[in-house]
Amino acid sequence: MSMRVLHYDLDVTLSPVPPESPIADAPGNVATRCTLRLRNEGRRPVRQVRLLVYRLLNVASAEVPEGTLALGQAQRRIPLDWTDALFVNRVTVTLERVVEPGAEISLTVRYSGPLVGYRELGAYIHDSVQRDVAVLRPEVLWYPVPGPLSWQGFLGSWSRATFALKVRCPEGWDCFVAGARRSGPSDGLFAFESTGTASTPGIHLYAGRYEARREGHVSVHHLPGGEAWARSAAAAGAFALGELERLLGAPPVGEGHATFVAIPPGWGSQNLFDIITQTAEEDPARTFREVAHEVSHFWTPIEGDPDRFAEAIAHFLQDYLEGVREGPVAVDAAIASHMAALGRQPEAATAPVVGAGSHPALDTISREKGPLALWALARTIGVPGTMDLLSAWAGTSGGGAAEFTAFLLERAGAMKGFQARRFVDDWFHADICPIDLTLAPDAAVRQAAAHYLDPEP
Numbered sequence: 001m002s003m004r005v006l007h008y009d010l011d012v013t014l015s016p017v018p019p020e021s022p023i024a025d026a027p028g029n030v031a032t033r034c035t036l037r038l039r040n041e042g043r044r045p046v047r048q049v050r051l052l053v054y055r056l057l058n059v060a061s062a063e064v065p066e067g068t069l070a071l072g073q074a075q076r077r078i079p080l081d082w083t084d085a086l087f088v089n090r091v092t093v094t095l096e097r098v099v100e101p102g103a104e105i106s107l108t109v110r111y112s113g114p115l116v117g118y119r120e121l122g123a124y125i126h127d128s129v130q131r132d133v134a135v136l137r138p139e140v141l142w143y144p145v146p147g148p149l150s151w152q153g154f155l156g157s158w159s160r161a162t163f164a165l166k167v168r169c170p171e172g173w174d175c176f177v178a179g180a181r182r183s184g185p186s187d188g189l190f191a192f193e194s195t196g197t198a199s200t201p202g203i204h205l206y207a208g209r210y211e212a213r214r215e216g217h218v219s220v221h222h223l224p225g226g227e228a229w230a231r232s233a234a235a236a237g238a239f240a241l242g243e244l245e246r247l248l249g250a251p252p253v254g255e256g257h258a259t260f261v262a263i264p265p266g267w268g269s270q271n272l273f274d275i276i277t278q279t280a281e282e283d284p285a286r287t288f289r290e291v292a293h294e295v296s297h298f299w300t301p302i303e304g305d306p307d308r309f310a311e312a313i314a315h316f317l318q319d320y321l322e323g324v325r326e327g328p329v330a331v332d333a334a335i336a337s338h339m340a341a342l343g344r345q346p347e348a349a350t351a352p353v354v355g356a357g358s359h360p361a362l363d364t365i366s367r368e369k370g371p372l373a374l375w376a377l378a379r380t381i382g383v384p385g386t387m388d389l390l391s392a393w394a395g396t397s398g399g400g401a402a403e404f405t406a407f408l409l410e411r412a413g414a415m416k417g418f419q420a421r422r423f424v425d426d427w428f429h430a431d432i433c434p435i436d437l438t439l440a441p442d443a444a445v446r447q448a449a450a451h452y453l454d455p456e457p
């Protein structure tokens with residue numbers, strides 16, 4: 001697609017189903033006026049602009065400052081190898097005059113409709129406007145993108161375009177947007193201006209009947225009935241932030257503050273840096289683990305990380321924090337759970353961590369084998385040595401598992417008795433499972449670590 005969005009100007013109205021509706025979880029509506037600043041970055045003049053929006057959003061009009069334009073829309077399928085169910089509304093706008101290469105236009109579309117997510121694709125994309133909460137993330141195409149009809153094109157289309165956003169919410173609602181400066185509300189209208197500081201591209205909007213709870217550098221915004229969760233999350237957040245700052249130094253992002261915004265269980269937590277969206281779970285132990293995990297991401301560079309090595313680090317730090325709070329038994333339990341996951345999925349156990357991004361078992365490799373590699377490292381060079389390494393890595397511009405191994409090898413000269421090359425080869429490059437999954441966790445990690453120490457003289 002040769003047309004690139006430079007800037008979005010969005011005016012959004014969120015309308016949940018009213019409380020008197022007999023169906024409590026009936027989906028509400030969004031109504032949006034969106035002006036896109038588009039530039040033709042191709043080599044040919046463009047006459048038709050193609051945009052993708054969520055499958056149930058109906059585009060009512062398209063216009064440029066000179067007048068209204070002809071508009072077509074059709075349900076189209078994005079071909080994927082794992083599902084044939086990702087449908088989008090493809091909108092075609094025909095311009096009166098072509099846009100020459102390098103030229104820009106300002107195009108306004110108005111659209112509205114219900115938002116019920118993409119639950120048919122799996123457990124994750126629940127984005128919708130509900131009675132007490134609305135979650136609108138780029139995955140659900142709640143604003144138009146000029147992506148081609150391919151998954152890669154679709155992901156690539158979450159550009160880092162700047163944006164200005166006005167959100168009209170029901171009375172009593174609060175509203176958060178990642179990577180944006182907020183003003184308001186006045187008369188239920190919140191205004192946001194992008195700062196470009198979110199961890200993930202695209203526009204992430206969260207609104208709902210939120211109430212705030214503060215503890216030190218941590219704020220927690222919870223939904224009605226979420227007070228107990230908010231207490232656990234605030235305590236866990238303050239603990240994780242304090243402990244990780246002590247171990248790793250000031251976080252390179254997030255300015256030492258954590259702002260949690262609750263989302264319903266199962267909707268997918270994410271550290272977007274200026275806000276952390278966190279699924280509000282009932283079980284305090286689970287809340288501790290999940291909060292510790294998301295706080296850890298303040299220290300995981302994620303630019304250019306196709307193998308999701310940031311997940312390996314966040315899981316390792318999360319395990320470590322559980323150990324600080326609960327004692328060594330908690331670390332053993334975490335290691336046992338990583339080992340069990342690899343036992344259930346042998347193809348992940350033997351897959352190298354470098355290159356996991358193109359492996360079907362990416363999730364298991366990054367979240368289970370990756371942290372085990374870091375535990376083997378911690379048993380070899382010690383926890384303080386590992387934390388020093390992670391602290392220094394956090395200060396870099398990032399990269400994936402391959403860049404991390406280069407970084408480790410560069411610094412390994414200073415780690416006495418550590419056979420870093422062998423460690424990197426076994427855990428990151430070879431098609432082997434470098435840990436004996438039949439042993440008890442502590443014994444297994446100790447045995448794995450022993451391979452990478454110089455023999456005693």
Ligand SMILES: [Zn+2]
Nearest residue numbers: 293297311314
């Ligand atoms: Zn994570």
